[in-house]
Structures are given as C-alpha cells and as structure tokens.
Amino acid sequence: MKFFAINGSPRKTFNTAQLLDKSLEGIKSILPEAEVERIDLYDIPFNGCKSCFACKRINGRHYGRCVYNDDFKPILNEVTQSDGVILGSPVYFGDLTGNMRCFLERFMFPFLVYSNVETVNHKRMPLACIYTMNVNDEASYRMGYHELFDKYESTLERIFTKPEHLYVHETYQFKDYSRYVSDIFDEKERRHIRETQFPQDLQFAFEIGQNIAKKACD
Numbered sequence: 001m002k003f004f005a006i007n008g009s010p011r012k013t014f015n016t017a018q019l020l021d022k023s024l025e026g027i028k029s030i031l032p033e034a035e036v037e038r039i040d041l042y043d044i045p046f047n048g049c050k051s052c053f054a055c056k057r058i059n060g061r062h063y064g065r066c067v068y069n070d071d072f073k074p075i076l077n078e079v080t081q082s083d084g085v086i087l088g089s090p091v092y093f094g095d096l097t098g099n100m101r102c103f104l105e106r107f108m109f110p111f112l113v114y115s116n117v118e119t120v121n122h123k124r125m126p127l128a129c130i131y132t133m134n135v136n137d138e139a140s141y142r143m144g145y146h147e148l149f150d151k152y153e154s155t156l157e158r159i160f161t162k163p164e165h166l167y168v169h170e171t172y173q174f175k176d177y178s179r180y181v182s183d184i185f186d187e188k189e190r191r192h193i194r195e196t197q198f199p200q201d202l203q204f205a206f207e208i209g210q211n212i213a214k215k216a217c218d
C-alpha cells in the first residue's frame with residue numbers, strides 16, 4: 001500500500017512538515033509494510049488547472065484525467081491512485097498556500113463531473129487535512145478560516161471521502177525571534193505553546209495517520 005503526505009509549506013523542516021512526518025509515522029505504526037512519501041510541493045515546478053477542459057471532453061481520450069503534461073503529472077497520477085493522502089498547508093493570507101491551491105485544482109477538477117449521469121471511475125481514498133497558522137483558535141473561527149476550509153473539505157468529500165482535519169494554532173514561526181521584527185507576537189508565550197501544545201498536535205497528527213491507515217484497510 002502507498003500513502004502520501006502533501007506539504008503545502010515552502011519550508012521542509014518547520015511546523016507543517018513535522019506534523020505531516022508524524023502522520024506518516026502513524027500510518028507506519030499500523031501498516032509497517034506500507035510505503036509512505038512526503039511530497040514537498042515547492043520543490044516541483046508546476047501550475048494549477050489551466051482550464052483546457054480535456055478532462056471533460058465527450059468521448060475524450062483524457063476524460064476524467066488531467067492532460068497537463070508537466071513535472072507534476074507523474075506525481076499526480078501516483079497520488080490519485082494511492083491508498084490515502086494527508087494534505088498539510090500553512091495559512092497564507094487567510095487561505096491555503098498558493099501551491100496547495102494549485103495542487104487541489106489538479107487533484108480535484110478532473111474528477112469533478114459536470115453531469116448527473118456521467119461519472120469518473122476513480123479511487124476514493126481516505127483523506128486528512130492539517131492546517132497550521134499564527135492565529136489562535138478563537139481568531140481562526142472569527143476570521144472565517146473554518147468556514148473556508150470546510151468548503152474545501154466538502155469538495156474533497158464529494159469527490160473522494162470526508163477528510164479528517166487538524167487545526168494547529170499559534171505556531172512557532174522562526175528559530176530565533178530576536179533576529180526578526182515580530183513585536184506583535186509574545187515570543188515567550190509562543191515558546192510555551194511550542195513546548196506544551198505542539199507535542200500534543202504532533203500526537204494528534206500521529207493519530208490521524210493511524211486512522212487513515214485503518215480506513216484504508218476497511
């Protein structure tokens with residue numbers, strides 16, 4: 001079996017990447033033989049959907065598939081045929097990162113059918129979404145993050161399966177706060193959250209991975 005974690009952060013060792021790696025550890029704890037891989041989206045030169053509609057052409061050769069022939073195509077093919085996918089994205093300006101949006105356009109659109117009768121036969125693998133952000137829990141509701149991410153998740157559910165999700169708040173943003181202009185943040189408080197809350201978030205990510213593995217075996 002093969003599982004993917006999709007890293008929508010340009011950083012490969014920070015919050016999102018660490019949480020995704022933990023979720024892959026969770027998968028391995030249930031399925032030691034499974035193959036797991038993290039894809040760092042910012043390493044791949046790719047774009048989102050270019051609206052060619054080849055995936056929706058009547059009797060088209062590429063019906064239900066993305067025809068866009070770039071470095072991302074073989075990766076997309078593997079991910080869409082995998083046994084489970086965990087998406088992770090920092091919040092950038094109240095939304096997913098640009099590369100995660102591009103990923104989702106390519107991941108979802110070929111399978112989104114503009115018809116009540118036509119279908120696309122594709123894999124409905126278990127999914128999870130991990131979001132990391134500066135704001136606290138209360139602000140993430142007040143600023144509409146949950147409303148927006150629920151919409152992404154309901155599209156994912158319509159196409160694949162209902163994703164589990166994890167919101168990780170008040171992340172530690174720099175290795176050394178003294179080197180950056182960041183006086184709106186209380187570094188001591190952030191460090192405290194890093195030391196007390198973040199280990200719990202890593203544990204939640206691990207459990208999400210375990211759940212994905214169990215669902216994949218159902």
Ligand SMILES: Cc1cc2nc3c(=O)[nH]c(=O)nc-3n(C[C@H](O)[C@H](O)[C@H](O)COP(=O)(O)O)c2cc1C
Pocket residue numbers: 009010011014015016017089090091092093094095132133134135171172173
């Ligand atoms: C360009 C940019 C925009 C950001 N916008 C937001 C935002 O709108 N809301 C928020 O809560 N955090 C925002 N952040 C903070 C990141 O979401 C947060 O630090 C996240 O945990 C970073 O993930 P990483 O450590 O995996 O890279 C922003 C960070 C950057 C670099």
